[in-house]
Amino acid sequence: MQSKRRAAKLVLVVMVAGAALAAGEVRKEFRYTVGHHSSVSISNQYGPISVKPAPGNQVVVTAVLASDKVEIDASQNGDRVDIVSHVLPDATADSARVEYLVQVPPDASVSLHSVSGLLHAERLHGDVSLEGPSASVDVRDITDAHVHVKTMNGPVTLVNIRQGHVEIASVSGEVTLRSVSGSLVQVNSTSGKISYDGDFGGAGRYVLTSHTGDIEAIAPPYASIDVVAHSEKGTVENDFPLQPEHTSFVVKAGSAFAGTVGKAASSVKLFSFSGKIHLKKR
């Protein structure tokens, strides 16, 4: 029975390898030994980058190259590792595609860049910086770290970020935050929708700003916030009973509201020029 399983596994491996060879794919692996708080940077033109933690002090980069039209320039200087996809002449989006799967020590700082692939990082407690004009960004389970995201039109999703310092700038991509809290959570968007679902933590500053995109914030009844919301040309809606407070602008029903909920532990500012703002009670 065991030998049959082994044979089946062998056949599977041969088939996968055969398919990869047939497609012209090349698999490469890079290993680096680093110290505490190392820095890992990966820049890719086409294709996803996924970063996960691994015990120990090794950075392991597995790259699947779609063809020989793309190379990988990898280097290490002390505790800094730099990986760059080097696109060769006459390459296309398909032939220059590289898929990265990266394992880093949990305290490593990670910087990822891709023009259009998915950027994913999870379970780290070093700083995370992700950028890409059309890249989709997905960051999960990060604790006690900076999370910086910049996209032009790619969607951004952050889930379960604790004690974070979160800064997101996206021109038109939709930004979704679920269970995100920290000393600073700041989202700046031009036309993308901003959705926040969380309790706004205990002593943070939350600033969600858009030009034309809608802003929706969902919080539990026990949330402790000092909230100001203002939409110059859009509408605002609030489901919480607010204790009134002094504001720097005239609070006009329907276009602005301000007040406190609970002990007002966190500051929440929701600003839009013409988007709709809604503070919902969960």
Next chain:
Amino acid sequence: MTCEQFRQILPEMPEGVCDAEQDAHLKSCSECSSLVSDLGFIIRESRLLQMDEEPSPRVWNSIEIALRQEGLIRPAGSPAHVSTGFWHWRPAWALISATAVVVLALGVAFNQHKRAGHEIATIQTPAVLSAVAPPAKARRAVAPEDRQMLDAISSRSPVMAAAYEASLQDVNDYIRDAEESVQRDPNDEDAQQYLMDAYQQRAVVYQMALDRPLP
């Protein structure tokens, strides 16, 4: 004889008959010669059609109504009535004329469609990216200070350039509105922050464009 003069008398010319002056013009002008050749082809084909099947009176009525609506003919009794005899022509000639009108109209429509199609293709280029890209909207003139950057991107990736252009337009609107807010109330700290945020968005676009090599 000029092309304009030739085309003015063309409808009056009996088929295949022209005088020396007209003949000389046709020999010297490929455009008019081609037009006469096309019309001859239409007339010949229309005759074949007519021989195959005589349309019902309803067809003539429909054509007449359409031509009246287009103003190409006027109701009987009108002072400038072109042809007391137009609808008294033999059906074959009426069919020929109607077919010619339809073919010419189709030609015009086809050309307009081609032009429109080209314009649509040009405008919708950003949509390629946007799974990502914003919904199609009217394009405005690009600010001169942005043109240089967009030209640089365009030379490497036209599709990306379209996405950058759309983003810059959105961001410039953001800045314009934020500036107006500050002008209304220069002491409003939130408005000042809003303006800084707007400029940050512009900085993001430029950073994306210039920091890394484009595909």
